[in-house]
Amino acid sequence: MDEITHRRVLKIALPIVLSNATVPLIGAVDTGVVGQMGQAAPIGAVGVGAVILAAIYWIFGFLRMGTSGLVAQSHGAKDPAETGAILMRALLIGLAAGVVFVLTHPLLFAAAFALAPASGEVEGLADLYLSIRVWGAPATIALYAVTGWLIAVERTRAVLVLQLWINGVNVALDLWFVLGLGWGIEGVAAASLIAEWSGLGLGLWLCRGAFAGGQWCDWARVFDRVRVRRMMQVNGDIMLRSILLQGAFTGFIFLSAGQGDVTLAANQVLLQFLEITAYGLDGFAFAAESLVGQAVGARSAPGVRRASVVTSQWGVAGALALGLFFWSAGPAIIDLMTTEPGVRTEARAYLAWAAAAPVIGIASWMFDGIFIGATRSREMRNSAAISVLVYAVAVVALWGFGNHGLWAALMVMNVTRAVTLGAVYGRVERAAA
Structure with a gap:
């Protein structure tokens, strides 16, 4: 494989960092445009609807990770036929999942409103918004497959182009439909729907190399039982791993509520620092997915080690930079996020945890990228299970330390993830050899 x-x-990582920086734009524009209507209910409806969709779509993040690892390996093995077949399998899974979502959305949305009730007016508008947006589900979920394929073959500039296109179309149509045509909340939903489907069209064009030579319609290969079983096993393990970790973070929020409203609000502010960390460091983990996967496919154990070391060096550098930035600029960022004096004071009291989080967590995030590239999904699943169990024990043991104990337990979970994955890293190199 290439050196x-x-x-x-950096060529792989930087476009991902830039792409991630555009992600919050859609929600901000949707909210800002709806805000011009001069009513509170539509703003709340768009917010509730977007959160419900994000929670459901999040479940399908496994499709991007699983596709990335499998494609990187076939790309490293110089097997374009399998590279195209994997994309087709992933697209079929994404489109099928989207169709199931469309068919079952009344039940899913009713359950969501039961869990998070709002006023009748907000729920009515949110239901209207969701009834339009849901038709974009097949495109949105299939885009996970497209993104994973592009990352695996090191075409992250194309990922940036794709994200800019989706955001640009959404913003332009938001302004036209809502402010120009006066379509209100239906206009916001329609803009997002068109952006999603046009994004899938552009994504498929960007992946056109996967369809060259007709391998994409080699149905005997696409539906090969062994390869399909392997893909389902990898995706299933990653999905379980993600659900476990998401459960731990959700638990952190619920447990924060037990510390009082001010502490809950302060933790919510500080969790935005962790979101910034994810956006800022994802690029290096994605680079590890691509390069480690290609090295595994090329049967190069030295390549696996080189990819792991070089990407991790940049990941650590980025984590240190973010930690220093949060420590120095954190108070100013907190003041931008909230004007409530009590919340500001409380958030400052726990700022050190948010500043330390990138440094403490970088090893676990980089190992995630390495193991995704190597498709060692079982180890990832087991590591998550052990880490969440340790987290639960730590929460109980440290409960007497209040909110400091909660943050410490979260850090313990990330350290445990790093230790458990690091302990079995040798399997990645041995498998490549």
Whole structure:
């Protein structure tokens, strides 16, 4: 395989960082445009609807990770036929999942409103918004497969182009439909729907290399029982791993509520620092997915080690930079996020945890990228299970320390993830060899 250099890592990582920076734009524009209507209910409806969709779509994040690892390996093995077949399998899974979502959405949305009730007016508008947006589900879920394929073959500039296109179309149509045509909340939903389907069209064009030579319609290969079983096993393990970790973070929020409203609000503010961390460091983990996967496919154990070391060096550098930034600029960021004096004071009291989080967590995030690239999904699943169990024990043991104990337990979970994955890292190199 080609030499793994620092320049190559940055070429993969930086477009992802820029792409991630555009992610919050859609929600901000939707909210801002609806806000011009001069009513509170539509703003709340868009917010509730977007959160419900994000929670449901989040479940399908496994499709991006599983596709990325499998495609990287076939790409490293110089097997374009399998590279195209994997994309087709992932697209079929995504489209099928989207159709099931469309068919079952009344039940899903009713359950969501039961869990998070709002006023009758907000729920009515949110239901209207969701009834339009839901038709974009097949495109949105299939886009996970497209993104995973592009990352695996190191075409992260295309990922940036794709994200900019979806955001740009959404913003332009938001302004036209809502402010120009006066369509209100239906206009916001329609803009997002068109952006999603046009994004899938552009994504498929960007992946056109996967469809060259007709391998995408080699149905005997696409539906090969062994390969399909392997893909389902990888995706299933990653999905379980993600559900476990999401459950731990959700538990952190619920447990924060037991510390009082001010502490809950302060933790919510500080969790935005962790979101910024994810956006900022994802690029290096994605680079590890691509380069480690290609090294595994090429049967190069030295390549696996080189990819793991070089991407992790940049990940650690990024984590240190973010930690220092949060420590120095954290008070100013907190003041931008809230004007309530009590919440500001409380958030400052726990700022050190948010500043330490990138440094403490970087090893676990980089190992995630390495193991995704190597498709060692079983180890990822087991690591998550052990880490969440340790987290629960830590919460109980540290409960007497209040909110400091909660944050410490969260850090313990990330350290446990790093230790458990690091302990079995040798399997990745041995498998490649």
